[in-house]
Amino acid sequence: GQQVMQIPQYQHVQEGEDFTTYCNSSTTLSNIQWYKQRPGGHPVFLIQLVKSGEVKKQKRLTFQFGEAKKNSSLHITATQTTDVGTYFCAGLSGGSNYKLTFGKGTLLTVNP
Amino acid sequence: KAGVTQTPRYLIKTRGQQVTLSCSPISGHRSVSWYQQTPGQGLQFLFEYFSETQRNKGNFPGRFSGRQFSNSRSEMNVSTLELGDSALYLCASSLGDIGTQYFGPGTRLTVL
Numbered sequence: 001g002q003q004v005m006q007i008p009q010y011q012h013v014q015e016g017e018d019f020t021t022y023c024n025s026s027t028t029l030s031n032i033q034w035y036k037q038r039p040g041g042h043p044v045f046l047i048q049l050v051k052s053g054e055v056k057k058q059k060r061l062t063f064q065f066g067e068a069k070k071n072s073s074l075h076i077t078a079t080q081t082t083d084v085g086t087y088f089c090a091g092l093s094g095g096s097n098y099k100l101t102f103g104k105g106t107l108l109t110v111n112p
Numbered sequence: 113k114a115g116v117t118q119t120p121r122y123l124i125k126t127r128g129q130q131v132t133l134s135c136s137p138i139s140g141h142r143s144v145s146w147y148q149q150t151p152g153q154g155l156q157f158l159f160e161y162f163s164e165t166q167r168n169k170g171n172f173p174g175r176f177s178g179r180q181f182s183n184s185r186s187e188m189n190v191s192t193l194e195l196g197d198s199a200l201y202l203c204a205s206s207l208g209d210i211g212t213q214y215f216g217p218g219t220r221l222t223v224l
Contacts, residue, residue, distance in 0.1 A: 001171075033212065033213070035213070035215075041217075042202060042215040042216065042217050042218055043155070043202070043204075043213070043215045044215070045212045045213060045214065048211070048212060088154075088155060090213070099157065099168055099170075100145070100157065100213065101157065102147075102154060102155040102156075102157070103154070104153075104154035104155075105154055105155070
C-alpha cells in the first residue's frame with residue numbers, strides 16, 4: 001500500500017534558525033496537504049499542493065511539491081516560538097481507491 | 113460555522129469492554145474520516161464515510177467499526193478493547209471528496 005515517509009522525526013532549533021521537513025511518497029500523489037498540530041491540540045490544515053513543481057508561500061512558510069509529485073517539503077524561515085508543534089504531510093493517492101495517508105510528522109521545538 | 117465536535121473528550125475503559133465515540137461534522141460536510149493517533153504510529157486512517165456509506169477503510173481489525181447517519185453525524189465503535197487501543201481518536205470532516213480535513217478536538221481513550 002501507499003506509504004508516506006517524513007523526516008526528520010524531531011527537530012530542535014534556536015529561535016531565528018530555519019527549519020525544513022521532507023515528505024516522500026512511495027506512489028505518485030494527486031495532491032499533498034500539510035497540517036500543523038500544536039502540543040495538546042488537533043491537526044490544523046495549512047495548505048494543499050496539487051500541481052507538479054508547485055511552490056506556495058505563507059508568510060515565513062514555503063511549501064514545495066516535487067516534479068514527480070512524489071515528494072514535498074515545508075521550509076520555515078527564521079523560526080519563532082509560535083512555530084512549535086508537529087508538522088504532518090498527507091498524500092492523497094488517486095484512482096478508484098483514493099486514500100489520504102499521513103506521514104508520521106516532524107516535531108519542531110524552538111528554543112527562545 | 114461551528115467546527116467539528118467530538119464526544120466524549122475523555123474516556124477510561126477496561127480491557128474487554130466496548131466503546132462508542134461520536135463525531136458531528138461541520139455543517140454541510142458530507143465526508144467524515146476517523147483516525148487513530150498514538151505516539152509511536154502517528155496518525156493512522158481508520159475509515160471514511162460519505163452519505164452513510166463506508167467509502168474507504170484502513171488496515172484495522174474488525175473490532176473497529178463505524179457508521180454515518182443521514183445528518184452526516186458519525187459514530188465509531190471499538191469492541192473487545194485491548195490495551196493497545198489507548199490513543200487519541202480524531203474525527204475529520206470534509207465537503208465531499210477527501211479534500212481538506214477539518215479535525216475535531218479528539219477523544220482521548222485510555223484502556224486499563
